[in-house]
Structure formats: structure tokens, C-alpha cells
Amino acid sequence: MSVLATEELTKDYGRFRALDGLNLSVAPGEVVGLLGPNGSGKTTALRLVLGFMRPTAGRATVGGFDCWGQSVEVRRRVAYLPGELRLYENMTGRQLVRFLGRLRGDEPGPEVDALAKRLDIDPDRPLTHMSSGMKRKVALLAILVPKVPLVILDEPTNTLDPTMRDELLEQLRLARDAGKAVLFSSHVLQEVEAVCDRVAILRRGRLVHLQDMEELREGRHVTAKLLGPPPANGPDGSPLPPGAIEDGRLDFDYRGPLSDLLGWLARLSLDELKIGSLGLTAIYRKYHS
Amino acid sequence: MTLVLVRKLLRDVRWPLLAVCVILFLFSAFWVKIAQRVTTEIAPFFLLIGQAQGIGKEVFDEVVFKGPGKVSQAVMGGADVQFDRPNDFLAVELLHPVVVILVSLWAVSRAASAISGEIDRGTMELLLSQPVPRGRLVLAHLIVDALVIPAVGLSVVGGTQLGLWAVGPFEVNYEPLERAMEKQRQERRIPMLIKLPTGPKHLDVSAERQGWAVLNLAGLAFAVSGLSMAVSATGRSRWRALGVAALVVVVMFVANVIGQLWEDAAFVRPATVFFYYQPQRVWLDAVWTVDLGDAWAGGKPLARVNVLAVLFGVGAAGYLVAWRIFTRRDLPAPL
Numbered sequence: 001m002s003v004l005a006t007e008e009l010t011k012d013y014g015r016f017r018a019l020d021g022l023n024l025s026v027a028p029g030e031v032v033g034l035l036g037p038n039g040s041g042k043t044t045a046l047r048l049v050l051g052f053m054r055p056t057a058g059r060a061t062v063g064g065f066d067c068w069g070q071s072v073e074v075r076r077r078v079a080y081l082p083g084e085l086r087l088y089e090n091m092t093g094r095q096l097v098r099f100l101g102r103l104r105g106d107e108p109g110p111e112v113d114a115l116a117k118r119l120d121i122d123p124d125r126p127l128t129h130m131s132s133g134m135k136r137k138v139a140l141l142a143i144l145v146p147k148v149p150l151v152i153l154d155e156p157t158n159t160l161d162p163t164m165r166d167e168l169l170e171q172l173r174l175a176r177d178a179g180k181a182v183l184f185s186s187h188v189l190q191e192v193e194a195v196c197d198r199v200a201i202l203r204r205g206r207l208v209h210l211q212d213m214e215e216l217r218e219g220r221h222v223t224a225k226l227l228g229p230p231p232a233n234g235p236d237g238s239p240l241p242p243g244a245i246e247d248g249r250l251d252f253d254y255r256g257p258l259s260d261l262l263g264w265l266a267r268l269s270l271d272e273l274k275i276g277s278l279g280l281t282a283i284y285r286k287y288h289s
Numbered sequence: 290m291t292l293v294l295v296r297k298l299l300r301d302v303r304w305p306l307l308a309v310c311v312i313l314f315l316f317s318a319f320w321v322k323i324a325q326r327v328t329t330e331i332a333p334f335f336l337l338i339g340q341a342q343g344i345g346k347e348v349f350d351e352v353v354f355k356g357p358g359k360v361s362q363a364v365m366g367g368a369d370v371q372f373d374r375p376n377d378f379l380a381v382e383l384l385h386p387v388v389v390i391l392v393s394l395w396a397v398s399r400a401a402s403a404i405s406g407e408i409d410r411g412t413m414e415l416l417l418s419q420p421v422p423r424g425r426l427v428l429a430h431l432i433v434d435a436l437v438i439p440a441v442g443l444s445v446v447g448g449t450q451l452g453l454w455a456v457g458p459f460e461v462n463y464e465p466l467e468r469a470m471e472k473q474r475q476e477r478r479i480p481m482l483i484k485l486p487t488g489p490k491h492l493d494v495s496a497e498r499q500g501w502a503v504l505n506l507a508g509l510a511f512a513v514s515g516l517s518m519a520v521s522a523t524g525r526s527r528w529r530a531l532g533v534a535a536l537v538v539v540v541m542f543v544a545n546v547i548g549q550l551w552e553d554a555a556f557v558r559p560a561t562v563f564f565y566y567q568p569q570r571v572w573l574d575a576v577w578t579v580d581l582g583d584a585w586a587g588g589k590p591l592a593r594v595n596v597l598a599v600l601f602g603v604g605a606a607g608y609l610v611a612w613r614i615f616t617r618r619d620l621p622a623p624l
Contacts, residue, residue: 043622050418053619072420080418084623086411090301102293103419139415 002027003077003150003181004049008058011044018044020205021058026181028149031172033192034185035280036202037288042185043083044205046154049183050080062150076104079143083154083185085136093123093130093138100142108145115141119167132159144171151175153184157191169195189280199280201287208287211280219255219278226250228269235264253278290421294429299436302399306437309395313441314448316387321452324378328492329461332373337466375459375494376573379449383502383568389509392441393538396510399437400517401531403430404615405524411623427612430518434604438510442503449496459492498575502568508600512562513538515607522611525621538562548584558584562603565596 002025009022019041026032034042047053049060051071060067062074087096094112101108116123119137127135136159143151151172157165172182172195186192192199193213201209226248234240236256244252250270254261255278265273371377382388404426407413417423517534524530541561548558558564559581570576582591 047620047622052414052417054617072422075418076420078418080414082414082418082623084411084414086415086623088297088412088415099293099297100415100419103290103416103421105290 004060004062004183006045006049006058006060009045009048009055009060010057011041011048011053012056018205019048022202022207024200024207024210026150026183028181029176029179030197031176031182031184031195033196033199034183034202035187035189035192035199035284036185037187039204040202041205042202043154045202046080046152046183046185049152050075050078077148078150078152079146079148081139081143081151081153081156083158085132085139085158087127087135087139089126089128092126093121093141096127096138097123097142097145101145104146106146112141112145115144119164133161133164136160137164140168140171144175148180150181150183153182155186156184157186157188165191189284193280201284203287209283211283215255216278216280216283219253220258220261221253221276221278222250222261222265222274224250224265224268224270224273226268227271231264231268235261291425291429291432294421294426295432295436298429298433302433302437305395305399306440309391310440310444312391313388313444314451316385317382317445317448318452318455319448320382320385321379321449322456324375324382324494325456325459328373328375328378329459333461333463333490334466336373375492376496377569379494379496379499380502380569380572382449383445383506383572384566388445388506389542389566392506392510393513393542394535395441396438396513397517397534397538398531400430400434400514401521401534402527403518404521404611405530406521406527408525408621408623409527413620414623417620423616424612427518427522427608427615431608434511434514438507438514441510442507445503445506446496446499449499453494453496459494461490461492463490498572501575502572505566505568505571505596505600508597508604509562509566511604512565512600512607513604515604515611516562517607519607519610519614522614523618552587555584562600565594565599567596571596 004024004026006022006024009019009024010017011019022041022045024032024045034045036042044053048055049062049067051067051074054068063077065073065077067074088099091099093116097108097112112123119141121130121134121137121141123138123141125134127138130138136156140156143153153172156168160168169191172184175182176197193216196213198213199211200207201211226245230245230250231240234244234252235254241252244250250268261275404413407416416426513534516537517530520534520537521530524533542563544554544557545561545563548555548561548564564584565579567576567579570579577597578593578595580590580593582589585591
């Protein structure tokens with residue numbers, strides 16, 4: 001059963017349709033990425049889920065609770081890291097985490113210090129004395145402490161250095177492994193590839209492609225120069241896709257057992273053979289070229 | 290949860306609140322000294338001069354408060370203010386621009402920042418991403434008002450009490466005046482035209498009913514706060530909300546003053562909160578009502594309304610409007 005489910009979720013700003021009929025779900029123990037350029041509707045989708053806005057049409061639910069009508073129950077089950085991060089500058093990191101925790105009825109304990117150490121921040125330092133990257137780490141600390149079934153992050157790696165970016169992605173994996181559902185938006189393909197189980201590609205407010213990352217990771221991209229006659233069929237015995245052989249070069253995507261691919265390639269006369277993993281880049285460019 | 294919010298909001302306002310309370314406290318204490326000086330030295334002096342020339346006190350009242358001096362009455366209030374009576378002069382403090390402007394400005398800026406300020410700063414998303422009902426945030430601000438407005442009022446009362454203790458009794462001492470007049474008589478060889486009273490004259494002063502008048506001040510502050518909160522609930526810019534709320538308050542103030550000066554414009558007065566701000570009537574006469582006939586029937590009795598009921602009612606209505614708007618609107622994304 002999904003933790004988060006949207007059903008024809010739509011939002012208009014006047015005559016401009018920012019989100020158009022989004023159907024998406026996120027299951028426990030799953031990381032789903034929302035991928036798209038600026039203005040594609042990612043943040044709108046997240047803010048609708050959090051009950052910041054009323055949908056024009058459709059609905060979103062978290063744990064069965066409607067995101068607009070039962071927003072408080074939804075937010076009880078969600079930890080959210082906003083894209084545009086603004087914190088209470090008159091607090092320290094610890095005070096902020098404690099304040100937000102108390103609003104949830106929790107009293108954060110020693111896990112704050114453990115997580116702060118892992119994120120390399122001093123929680124007792126005033127937020128006014130922190131850089132934007134450190135503030136983002138404090139905000140990350142604040143959302144990782146609560147025990148909630150759904151974590152939502154809007155472009156979470158903005159302003160993070162590479163080490164902390166890796167740490168953040170690791171934390172998302174840990175959250176997934178702990179059974180949480182994670183939904184995050186990004187326009188950085190590598191991050192999405194690194195951690196997501198599924199990726200939803202948005203374009204002008206519409207969901208244009210939903211990609212299972214496991215399938216993508218099992219796939220291979222093969223290029224080579226043909227020295228002999230071109231093969232009649234592919235590794236699985238079926239015809240090769242159109243355009244796979246052009247001007248004496250082999251170029252195609254393969255999804256299937258690696259051993260079959262290697263056996264098939266061994267029977268051909270080839271040069272400059274390259275076998276790489278399938279990436280999101282080609283898929284993304286297909287919708288955003 | 291509400292307590293957590295209230296504590297956070299109180300923490301946010303603690304320094305401006307302290308500044309406002311200190312200023313009002315000191316001003317109130319200083320005002321007692323001014324009241325003593327006016328009622329025991331200046332007013333007796335002018336009254337004696339007038340007496341010597343055959344000019345009665347009523348002439349001073351006519352010039353200062355009515356006719357060409359009517360603007361004084363409009364600003365300082367109280368058709369029956371007697372400047373030689375300490376309690377009357379003390380009561381004028383609550384209509385002094387320092388007090389009215391400071392309290393109004395405090396109420397406007399605190400409430401106007403409440404919702405639009407959080408949105409403007411971008412912290413509203415952080416707050417509302419927690420399981421906080423939007424109405425609870427409005428309630429928290431209402432509770433904060435219920436705590437800080439009495440604190441402001443107590444500053445005024447405390448300052449007056451300190452002033453009364455520091456300046457001591459209000460006694461008109463005629464000896465310096467007698468000495469000065471005797472010296473002048475001898476130097477210029479003019480006769481003494483009047484006989485000065487003998488011995489110091491003790492003037493009664495009591496701030497016992499000041500607390501009630503400060504309640505009227507609290508009502509004004511709450512009304513302004515409620516109106517500002519309603520404006521704040523609709524906006525996304527703190528400064529715009531503050532500007533609009535301040536403009537509304539200034540327009541009401543000016544309309545009330547103009548309505549007092551110009552009878553044709555008097556009908557607008559009951560639409561302003563300042564019409565229901567009558568601290569002198571409360572303090573000096575224990576009258577808690579105003580008559581709408583003062584504005585709508587040329588001074589003839591029409592219908593009496595309780596000033597506190599109207600002011601607190603306006604404040605409550607403002608909060609209700611704020612609650613209704615804020616719980617239903619889309620939250621704009623931070624800029």
C-alpha cells in the first residue's frame with residue numbers, strides 16, 4: 001500500500017496550469033525522484049502534498065489522509081526539507097531542532113548529537129553564524145530526527161559540498177532501508193540515478209515518463225565498429241531496433257542477461273567495443289532536448 | 290503545541306516589548322512631574338494673573354478648548370479637562386501623542402508582521418510543514434496579545450506610581466510668587482492688585498482609577514492589533530501589510546480629529562476606533578460609554594455604547610477575519 005498517492009493532481013495559477021493531472025505513488029521503503037527543469041511543476045507537486053495550497057482538481061493523500069482537507073494529519077506523517085531554506089536566525093541549530101520537534105509533540109534526544117556529528121555541524125552554534133550549506137545541514141538534521149513514514153525533500157543538495165551531498169544521499173538510502181518512503185525533487189541526474197528506485201520526469205506540469213531505475217541499471221548501452229557482416233538479430237534472437245546499425249557502427253540499448261549479450265558479441269567481428277550502463281541522460285534529453 | 294508557539298512568539302518580541310514598556314514607564318513617571326509643575330506652578334500663576342485682570346478660569350477654557358483652540362480639545366480630548374486639577378492633567382497623558390502613537394505603532398507592527406512577516410521571511414513553510422493547524426498560529430498570536438498588551442498597560446501604571454512616589458504631594462506654594470510680586474512692586478512702585486492666598490494649598494491627586502483608563506488603552510491596542518492581523522493574513526509582504534495597517538489607523542485617527550473639529554464630518558467618527566478611546570471619561574467620571582448622538586445627532590442623546598465592548602469586539606472581529614482568511618488561502622512560495 002502506498003504511503004503517498006496522487007490522483008489527477010492539478011494546480012492552476014490563474015490561467016497558467018502549473019501541474020496537470022499528476023498520478024504518482026510512493027510506497028514504503030522506496031525512493032522516488034521528481035526530475036525536471038525549473039518550472040516543470042516539481043515544487044508545486046510537493047507543496048500540494050504538504051497542504052500549502054488547495055488543488056484545482058484531483059487529490060493527494062498521505063497514509064489515506066487528504067492533503068488539503070486533513071493537512072495536519074498528513075504533516076504529522078511527513079518531514080519536509082524546503083528548496084528555499086529559511087530558518088529562524090535567532091536560534092541555534094539545537095534550539096531549532098528542539099522547537100520543531102516540540103511542535104510534533106516530540107522531545108529530541110541524543111540522536112540529535114549523533115546525527116549532528118555525522119553531518120559535521122555544531123548544533124549549538126547560532127544560525128546567524130552559519131553558512132548556507134551548514135544551515136541546510138541543520139535543516140536536514142531537523143527532518144531526519146522525527147520518526148515519520150514519508151520524507152519529502154525539494155532539491156536537497158543545493159549548496160552542499162560533495163562530501164555532504166554523498167552523506168545526504170546515504171541518509172536517504174538509510175531512510176529507505178528503514179522502511180520510510182522518500183520523495184525528492186532534483187534536476188541533477190547523477191543524484192537521482194544514484195539513489196532513486198523510480199524517477200518521475202515532469203515537463204510543463206505533466207508527468208511524461210516514469211522510469212524504474214532497476215530496469216535502467218540492468219540495461220546496457222552497446223557501441224562498436226563492425227568489422228564483419230552485420231548480425232541479423234540481437235542477443236535475445238529478436239530483430240535489432242531500427243537505427244541500431246548505421247554506417248558500419250553498432251549502437252543500441254540492451255535489457256537482458258549480461259551473459260547472453262557477451263555470448264552474442266563474441267560471435268561478431270568487432271572493434272572499439274564499449275559496453276556502458278544505461279543512464280537517465282538519454283531518457284531525460286528525449287523529453288527536455 | 291500552542292504553548293510552544295506562544296513561547297517562540299514571545300521570544301521574538303521580547304526586545305521590542307521591553308523597549309516599549311521602558312519608554313512608557315519612563316514617560317509616565319515624567320508626566321507626573323509635568324503634571325505637578327503645571328498644576329502647582331503654571332496654572333495657579335496664570336489664574337492669578339487672570340484674577341488680577343478680572344479674567345475668570347472659564348475664559349481660559351473657552352480660548353484653549355473651544356473656538357480657536359478647539360483643536361486642542363480634539364487632540365487632547367475631554368471637554369471638561371481642568372488644567373488646575375492634577376487628576377485631569379494626569380489623564381491627559383493617555384491621550385498624549387507619545388502614548389497613543391507608541392502603543393498604536395507597537396500593535397500595528399507586531400500584528401502586521403505576524404503572518405505576512407513569516408511568509409515574507411520564508412519561515413512559514415518551515416513552520417507549517419510541522420503538524421500545526423493554521424488556526425493554531427492565529428490563536429497563538431491572540432494569546433501573545435493577551436499577554437503583552439497588559440504588560441504595556443502595566444508599564445504606564447507602574448510609571449505613574451513611581452512618578453507619584455518620587456515627586457511627592459502636589460502643593461501650590463505661593464511664597465515664591467509672593468516674593469517675586471513684592472520685589473516687582475518695590476522696584477516699580479506699583480501696588481499689589483491682588484491678595485495671594487496664604488500657606489501652601491494641597492491638591493488632591495489620585496491614580497486609583499488610572500487602571501480602568503489603561504483598560505481603555507488596552508482595548509485600543511487590541512482593536513488596532515486585530516485590524517492589523519486581518520491585513521497581515523491577506524498579504525505576503527511584511528512591509529506592505531505594515532503600511533496598509535498603519536494607513537488605516539492614521540486615517541481613522543485623522544477622521545476622528547476632523548470629525549471633532551468639523552460638525553459636518555462628525556458622522557464618520559463612530560467608524561473609527563479612536564471614537565471609543567475615552568480614557569479621561571473613564572478615569573475622571575467613571576463613564577464607560579459614548580453616545581452615538583455626539584456624532585450622529587448633533588450632540589443629542591441617541592444610543593450609548595460601551596467603549597470596551599466595541600474596542601475588544603473590533604479586535605476579536607479582526608482576529609476572526611484573519612483566521613478565516615489564513616486557514617483557506619494558498620501559501621505563496623518564498624521569493
